[in-house]
Structure formats: structure tokens, C-alpha cells
Amino acid sequence: MNHRTLAWRLFRRELMRGQLRLIVAALVLAVLSVTSLALVSERLQQGLSSEASKFLAADRVLRSPSKIDEAIIIKAASADLQVAQVLEFQSMLFVGEQLQLVSVKAVTENYPLKGSVEALTTLPSKLPQRGEVWFDSRLNQLLQGQGSLAELGDANFDVSASFARLPDGGFNVFASAPTVLMNLSDVEQTGVIQPGSRLTWQYQFSGGEAELETFSEWVKPQLTTSQRWVDVKSQDSPLSRALERAEQFMLLATLLGIALACTAVGVAARRYCQRHYDAVAMFKTLGASHRQIREIFALHLGLTTAVGIVIGLVLGYASAFLMMTLLPQELQLGGFTPSLRPLYLGIATGVIAAAGFTLYPMLRLLSVPPMRVLRKDVGPIGLAGWLNGLAAVLALAALAYIYSGNFTLTWVLLLGVAVLALVLAILGFAMLSWGRQLGVRTGSSLQLALAGLRRRAGDNIVQLVGFSVALMLLLTVLALRQDLLQDWQQQLPEGTPDHFLINIADYQRDEMQQFLNDNHVKATDLYPVIRGRLGSINGETVRRSVTKEDEPEQAPRGIGRELNLTFRTELPPNNPLTAGQWFAADATDEVSLESSVADRLEVGLGDRLSFVIDGKEFSVTVTSLRQVNWETMQPNFFMIFPPAVLAEFVPTYIASFHHPVGQPELVGTLVRQFPTVSVIDVGTMIAQLRQVVNQVSLALAWVIAVVAAASALLLMAQTEAGMAARQQELAIMRTLGASGRLLRGAVTWEFVLLGAVAGVLATLVAELLLWLIKTQLFELVVTPHWSWWWSIPLAGALFIGTLGRLACRRLLANNCAVLLSQR
Known part of the structure; x- marks a missing residue:
């Protein structure tokens, strides 16, 4: 055989x-x-x-403070990638006798590449046409009795629709300026863009994964320190x-x-x-x-x-x-x-x-x-x-x-x-x-x-x-x-807050709390918010976000932007202490830091931090570190002070709440009673997550x-x-x-x-x-x-x-x- x-x-x-x-x-x-x-x-x-990219409105995004080289756009087109452009800036908007600081988002006609604009009213078209603007839901009170004509810079626009949320609206509830959506081709006639204007350009790209990876490898070495290449995974978000x-x-x-x-x-x-x-x-x-x-x-x-x-x-x-x-x-x-x-x-x-x-x-x-x-x-x-x-x-x-x-x-x-x-x-x-x-x-x-x-x-x-x-x-x-x-x-249990209340004035605090109680709304505490900047650590001036020639390289690392500061006597929920002790209610020169920020700043217990608010400088000692769960839909802060430290500054307040079932008119009633308060709906984002x-x-x-x-x-x-x-x-x-x-x-x-x-x-x-x-x-x-x-x-x-x-x-x-x- x-x-x-x-x-x-x-x-x-x-x-x-x-x-x-x-x-x-x-x-x-x-x-x-x-x-x-x-x-x-x-x-x-x-x-x-694909689902997650809807949070970016694209597969990849290039963010820049100025226009990018046209060769990048040409290269993307030759790689069979779709490209949309977005320009963001802040300006004053006039509607009749009312005025409001707004964040303007000017987009090209193919925006968004992923996702869609969530309508509040019936949208007449996919995007605003030339001569039109669409309002964020928070701007609806401006239209009451003021007509439908809006003035932005040197140009007038018809207010043709309102939207509830943009796909790339993000999670930053502290971005309190409501949004106006307009056509990018209308920006020039407004005259608001001048040399030195603070702008954010977003170039959105979408296409096949292989083409995107090849394009990413080509474009990344050409980016400057002020430009950022973003995808879903690079976003610091719960998703x-x-x-x-x-x-x-x-x-x-x-x-x-x-x-x-x-x-x-x-x-x-x-x-x-x-x-x-x-x-x-x-x-x-x-x-x-x-x-x-x-x-x-x-x-x-x-x-x-x-x-x-x-x-x-x-x-x-x-x-x-x-x-x-x-x-x-x-x-x-x-x-x-x-x-x-x-x-x-x-x-x-x-x-x-x-x-x-x-x-x-x-x-x-x-x-x-x-x-x-x-x-x-x-x-x-x-x-x-x-x-x-x-x-x-x-x-x-x-x-x-x-x-x-x-x-x-x-x-x-x-x-x-x-x-x-x-x-x-x-x-x-x-x-x-x-x-x-x-x-x-x-x-x-x-x-x-x-x-x-x-x-x-x-x-x-x-x-x-x-x-x-x-x-x-x-x-x-x-x-x-x-x-x-x-x-x-x-992070997202049933009953998670799905609406944020921003810009609650100090005189509205008790009235707002009463409104929430009367309507049986489950809400967080009202947190005071004061804008300030970190000035120095242990007497040394911190570096700003982009190091200047006159700044020593040995200077401590800073945050690089204004911070939302708050004061409170009790430790917030979902903020367990990792080091130190929570300050007493009558403390006068202490601060509690979020632990990851403390690590980034190389700051520990006993260090002295100096802050600047409205041109006034004060110093405090770090006495505790907290671990913050940022995924919970409630107000969270890097720094929390005793009330006495920020007593001389006027705060606004912020809170979040869960919209009760069976009260569809709640938000509308709230907006009419508190027209200056901004209401941000994040329910759609929570559902997507x-x-x-x-x-x-x-x-x-x-x-x-x-x-x-x-x-x-x-x-x-x-x-x-x-x-x-x-x-x-x-x-x-x-x-x-x-x-x-x-x-x-x-x-x-x-x-x-x-x-x-x-x-x-x-x-x-x-x-x-x-x-x-x-x-x-x-x-x-x-x-x-x-x-x-x-x-x-x-x-x-x-x-x-x-x-x-x-x-x-x-x-x-x-x-x-x-x-x-x-x-």
C-alpha cells in the first residue's frame, strides 16, 4: 500500500x-x-x-485660523474627495430694535457632507440661499414683533427658517453665542471680515477610507502649528x-x-x-x-x-x-x-x-x-x-x-x-x-x-x-x-439631562428655580459662571496657546484660553476627590482643580495659581484635586473656588435638565418667560450616542x-x-x-x-x-x-x-x- x-x-x-x-x-x-x-x-x-462622522459633518476636518493653500483643495479633488468649506466668526446681529452677539457659520452649498441640519420649522431648502439666513432656535425671541429682516454688518438678510441643531454643533455648551447659518458667498458683502478678525476656517472632507488615509498622509506634514487635522477619534468626546x-x-x-x-x-x-x-x-x-x-x-x-x-x-x-x-x-x-x-x-x-x-x-x-x-x-x-x-x-x-x-x-x-x-x-x-x-x-x-x-x-x-x-x-x-x-x-442613564440653560442672569436665578420646581423639572443645581484667565503658577507667568518670542520657553504651560470659573460650597456630584481636602465654606484663598488639568499644568497640592478676571488679579492655593466625569450631561468645571474668592465679580448661571415626558410646550414657555436665557437641546446627540x-x-x-x-x-x-x-x-x-x-x-x-x-x-x-x-x-x-x-x-x-x-x-x-x- x-x-x-x-x-x-x-x-x-x-x-x-x-x-x-x-x-x-x-x-x-x-x-x-x-x-x-x-x-x-x-x-x-x-x-x-460613518455614523460618528455626523458629529463632524464630514469624515475629516481641517481647522485653520486662515485660508489654506488652494493646492490642498485641488489635491483633495484629484483624490475623489468631496470638500465643503465653513467659515465661523462672531458679530453683532440686528433685528429691528434688538441686537445680539451671534456666532456666524457661513457654509458652501454642499454642507454638510455627513448628517443633516435638524429643522425647527419647515426648511425651504437644503441650505440658506443667497440673501437668506437661518436662525438658531435660541434667536427666536429676536423675531417677536421685529419682522423677518436681519442686519449683519453692511448687509441685510431675510430670515427664512429656524433650525434646532447643526450636525457639527459639538458638545461645548459654554459656547453661549447662538448660531446664524448663512451662505459663504454672502460674507464679503457684510464687510465684517477685516484684517485681524478672529476667524475659524473648517475644510470638511468626505470620501473612501483608502483615499482619505492617503490624503491624510499627504496633508499632515504640510500643516502649521495653528492648524489641526481632526477625525472622530481625535475628538475629545464621549463618542x-x-x-x-x-x-x-x-x-x-x-x-x-x-x-x-x-x-x-x-x-x-x-x-x-x-x-x-x-x-x-x-x-x-x-x-x-x-x-x-x-x-x-x-x-x-x-x-x-x-x-x-x-x-x-x-x-x-x-x-x-x-x-x-x-x-x-x-x-x-x-x-x-x-x-x-x-x-x-x-x-x-x-x-x-x-x-x-x-x-x-x-x-x-x-x-x-x-x-x-x-x-x-x-x-x-x-x-x-x-x-x-x-x-x-x-x-x-x-x-x-x-x-x-x-x-x-x-x-x-x-x-x-x-x-x-x-x-x-x-x-x-x-x-x-x-x-x-x-x-x-x-x-x-x-x-x-x-x-x-x-x-x-x-x-x-x-x-x-x-x-x-x-x-x-x-x-x-x-x-x-x-x-x-x-x-x-x-454616563447616559435614563433621565440624563438633555437640555442646557445658559446665560441665566443673577437676578433671574430664584425665578428660574421656581419655574423649574413649578413644572416638576428634574434639573441640576444652578452653577455660577465667571470668565477668567490663568495668569501664573507659583509666581511664573504661564505660556499662552502659541508661544511668543518674548516668552521664555521655561515658562509653565498654560490653558491658552479664557476659562469658565465657578464657586460652590459643596463638592459637586460625580466629582470625587483624588487628593487633598474640600475647602471650608468660608475659605478665602483656595481652589479645587480637575485632576487631568492639574497633570497637564504640572500643578499639585500647595501650589499657588494666579487668575485675572476683568483686569483684576488674585492668587489662590490648590487644596484639592477632583476626578470629573465629563460624559455626564451636567455642568462641569476645571476650577472651583469658595464663594468668598469670586464675591466681587458678577456671574451668570448655567444648569441642565431632563425634559419631562408629556410637556411639549415646556421649552417654548421657558423661552417666552426668560427671553435672554439660551436653551440648548442635546437630546439628539444623546440618542445618537x-x-x-x-x-x-x-x-x-x-x-x-x-x-x-x-x-x-x-x-x-x-x-x-x-x-x-x-x-x-x-x-x-x-x-x-x-x-x-x-x-x-x-x-x-x-x-x-x-x-x-x-x-x-x-x-x-x-x-x-x-x-x-x-x-x-x-x-x-x-x-x-x-x-x-x-x-x-x-x-x-x-x-x-x-x-x-x-x-x-x-x-x-x-x-x-x-x-x-x-x-
């Missing part, structure tokens, strides 16, 4: 047995997880970026942070799932090769050459790998497209053309996992001597154990780098796996050693189980590490997903399923790996007259104890790992999971005990003769 034919027959027979099926299943899972998650991630990134955390989680969890699946491949391959030691010895005895034997098992490995890759790719694409149908309409398959990257990643994963994690067991298999036919105690020629570790590490490193493209993350993953395995091995050895002493004093099945753990200490440590890693990584991923979702939901979070959570659930499946495979592979030693022990015990009940109890107890110990180790290491990941990667609050310390060991004992009992059921059912014949 041709050795290739023999290899095919052996492959078909072995495919119906345990270890080869486990290898195929592990390869399928690794390929499936990489392929499906790469596809889903690709679609989510496209869809979420950008949610997307960044979700991508980090998906990448980390997928790498852990791949590592688990590859470990299962290695464990199953080791057991598979051990089962074929006798077959290789027989082949050599019958005259088979080393090359023929190598080809037989190389074909086995090649066919196994091919089957795993093909099935993994098919299931990966099928599951990915099935999952996409569950996404919201705007994120489904329409317009999605997947790249070849997921296909290449899947194939590379299968090949590298198969080669790297089966190389060492295969080399040992091929080195089995013919003498083993006569003597079962003769094993393969000893190979250096470090070869196994080196091959596995190189394979894992290659997979991590190919998938993540991040060299640092690859080394962190490898170092973490090595440290984790070492810690678990040491802890496991210590716990099993304690079990030896306990076994001496225990009788019946439990004593037999503990004796078995002691006899196979080396193999049991390996199994224990495998069980612990599977449980620990599953716990880590589950906890991270839950904490991420909880963190997002806490919630939609993005829901979409991301669906992808995180799929990652959890992949990691859970990989953990289950590893547990099964580890359980199957110990069957050979157990078979020999059971045969001896049967020969010595041990009852079936005693053996069943001993096997059950052995796996129960392994599961319980693995649960304890998994909980301990998972808590440490979560602390590290939350503090260093996701910036989440660390909370211990006290229920894990009893529930996870119990679950581990039940699950692994049941799994082990099921795996050994056939061995336990056989008599002594059958057990000996199967060896």
Missing part, C-alpha cells in the same frame, strides 16, 4: 476519534474567530465611523472614547480567544502524538523509512489544517454576515464591500497555529525507536523542552502581530502569558502540595483522588494551569464587557461567545490529555479488586478538586489582571468581585468535575481485560 494512501486512510479513521477532532475544532475556532471578527470589525468601523475603548476591548479579547484556541491545538496535538507512539514503532519495525513516516504524519497535519481552515473560513464568513443582519439598518450589508484582509488573516492563523503548536509533539513522535514494540517503557528520544516553548511563543507572537499590527501589544501579551503561566504553576504546585498532606489523613474515594493528584503532580499542574487560564480569561473578558457597558450606561453604544455592545457579545467557545475547547483538550495515564491506573486498580463505585468516586473527586482549585486561581489572577487592564488601558473604576470567590470555585468544581466524569465514562464502564487491551 502506498504510504500516501495509508496516510489518507489513517486520517479518515482518526478524524472520527477524539484528539484529531479536537485539533480540527480548535483550528476552526481560531480561524472562525479571526475571520468573523475581522469582518464584523471592518463593517462596524465603517458603519460607526470617541466609547469607540476607542470598544476597539481596544475587541482587539484584546480576540487575541485572548486566539491564544486559548492555539493552546487547545497544542494540548490535543500532544495527546494525539502520544497515542501514535506504538504505531510509529510498528511502522519502523516493518521497514518504513523515516521519510515515509514523516510524510504520513505531515499529510495528517496538512489535511487537518486544510480542513480546519476551510471550515473556519466558511463558518467565519457565514457567522459574520449573519451577525451583520442583526445590526441596525444603517450598519447592515448595504454598500459594504469586505476587503481580503479577513481571508488572509484566517488562512495565516490556521497555518501558524497548526505549525507552531504541533511542531514539538510531531518531532517527538518521529523520534520514537522501534524497540517500543517490545518495551512499552521505551519512549521517544528526549528533545529539549525549550523547543516546545519557543515554537509556541513564536507562533503566538506571529499571530498577535499579524492580527493587531501592534509590536508593543504583542510583547505585552507574550510577557503576560509567560508571567501568568509561571504564577499559576507556582500557586497550583503549592495548593497540590497542601493536598498531599490532606490526602494522608483522608479515606475512601477522596483519599484515592488526592493520591492520584500527588502521583501525577507534573501532569496535573499542566492541567491546572490550562483550566485556570481558560476560566480566568473568560472571567476577565466577561467582566470587562460588563464594566464597559455599565460605564457607558452610567446611545445608538452607537448599543451597536458596539452587540459586537462585544460576539467576542464573548468566541472566548467562551475557546475556553470550553481548552478544557476539553486538557481533560482528554490525561486519559492515557488514567486508563493505566484504572486497569491496575481493577486488577487489585477496586470496585466501580470507588473508582467513579475517585475520578469525580479528582476533577472536582482540580476545578475548585482552578476556580480559586482563576479568580485571584483575574482580579489582578482586571486591575491592571482597567487602570492602565481603559481608565475604569476598579471594583472587586466578591461573589467570584465562592461562585467561581463552585462553578469550576461542578463544570470540570462533570466534564471529567463524562470524559472518563467509557473507561470506568470497562472491565480489567478491556482496559488492558486498549493500552
